[in-house]
Amino acid sequence: MTNSPVTIIGAGIAGLTAAYTLHQAGLTPQVLEASPRIGGRVDSLYSKDGQAIADLGPTWIWPPFQPIIARWIQALELATFAQYDQGDAVLEGFAPTLRRQPLPGQYGMARLVGGPQQLIKTLTDALPAETIAVQTPVHEISQDHDGSLRLHSNNRVIHTQCVLVATPPRIAAERIKLPSTLSSSTLSTLQTMPTWMAAQARAVIRYDKPFWRDQGLSGRIASRQGPLFEAHDHTSAQGHASLFGFIATPAAQRDPAKLSDAILAQLERCLGPQAAQPIELNIRDWATEPWICSQIDRADTPAHPAVGPSLLRSAHLNGRLWFCGAETAEQSPGLIEGALAAGEAAANAVLRVTLD
Numbered sequence: 001m002t003n004s005p006v007t008i009i010g011a012g013i014a015g016l017t018a019a020y021t022l023h024q025a026g027l028t029p030q031v032l033e034a035s036p037r038i039g040g041r042v043d044s045l046y047s048k049d050g051q052a053i054a055d056l057g058p059t060w061i062w063p064p065f066q067p068i069i070a071r072w073i074q075a076l077e078l079a080t081f082a083q084y085d086q087g088d089a090v091l092e093g094f095a096p097t098l099r100r101q102p103l104p105g106q107y108g109m110a111r112l113v114g115g116p117q118q119l120i121k122t123l124t125d126a127l128p129a130e131t132i133a134v135q136t137p138v139h140e141i142s143q144d145h146d147g148s149l150r151l152h153s154n155n156r157v158i159h160t161q162c163v164l165v166a167t168p169p170r171i172a173a174e175r176i177k178l179p180s181t182l183s184s185s186t187l188s189t190l191q192t193m194p195t196w197m198a199a200q201a202r203a204v205i206r207y208d209k210p211f212w213r214d215q216g217l218s219g220r221i222a223s224r225q226g227p228l229f230e231a232h233d234h235t236s237a238q239g240h241a242s243l244f245g246f247i248a249t250p251a252a253q254r255d256p257a258k259l260s261d262a263i264l265a266q267l268e269r270c271l272g273p274q275a276a277q278p279i280e281l282n283i284r285d286w287a288t289e290p291w292i293c294s295q296i297d298r299a300d301t302p303a304h305p306a307v308g309p310s311l312l313r314s315a316h317l318n319g320r321l322w323f324c325g326a327e328t329a330e331q332s333p334g335l336i337e338g339a340l341a342a343g344e345a346a347a348n349a350v351l352r353v354t355l356d
């Protein structure tokens with residue numbers, strides 16, 4: 001048995017933000033992560049020297065419109081750069097032949113230098129060693145007679161005073177046996193919150209150089225034919241050239257080998273023969289991640305979560321239990337900003353309880 005005053009389940013952005021906020025206030029929690037790595041929906045491709053050079057998960061932020069993002073960027077001293085969007089896009093399937101034309105960009109769309117992985121690294125580096133335990137899935141949360149909580153993880157039991165569940169809400173409802181004293185309305189609310197991008201597959205295609213820029217192209221593709229329904233320039237701030245695209249093929253039909261061939265054929269159609277000669281093509285199918293994509297997410301039509309009811313942001317079990325996955329946020333649910341907001345808010349709620 002292990003004792004911990006505050007335990008966080010999940011080491012994605014929300015969980016690490018909560019841990020960072022608690023630690024900065026003098027209360028260091030234990031963070032339990034089910035998978036072998038930290039980051040949740042943030043993952044990267046790395047160069048041989050260990051530098052994160054492409055994102056396999058979320059990419060974009062909008063600092064002019066996301067004040068929470070802007071504040072955290074400043075606090076953590078993170079650098080940003082604008083999403084490349086100069087030149088024409090290629091439209092496929094909107095006319096009998098390919099069309100090349102400008103498309104409206106999104107003002108303020110930016111990326112972090114080093115990608116969201118740099119955010120994960122900065123938060124983690126600020127925590128004491130051994131704060132985070134990976135490959136430690138929590139299968140059950142139960143409550144003792146004195147109100148404290150027990151977390152059951154494989155053959156290990158952790159006694160704790162407070163728990164922050166920083167997983168997607170549907171994962172909390174599906175993969176963790178929650179206390180029987182938790183209201184049925186809480187469980188049903190967790191189940192109704194779609195996990196943003198959970199069933200999405202993403203392709204990252206690396207090249208020697210961003211050759212499309214020399215052709216006056218932005219790297220954007222909009223397609224009704226696929227398999228990529230959307231693609232963008234994904235060249236890093238350090239100049240590692242790549243494109244990334246969202247895959248339209250339904251989760252049940254994704255054969256990586258066939259997808260790779262089809263993606264290269266599509267890129268060659270849209271961008272020319274150089275597109276068929278990448279350094280690397282990597283497909284990340286998030287629908288196969290059991291601690292990110294729930295069974296409901298795999299079966300449902302993908303949807304962006306709207307701001308959920310206040311029940312998701314409320315204390316449960318007399319201030320012992322909070323849910324703080326990105327989808328629970330009151331602002332930008334499911335996005336990077338939502339994860340920061342949810343983790344910070346839950347940590348501050350714990351601090352108010354413990355300091356009273």
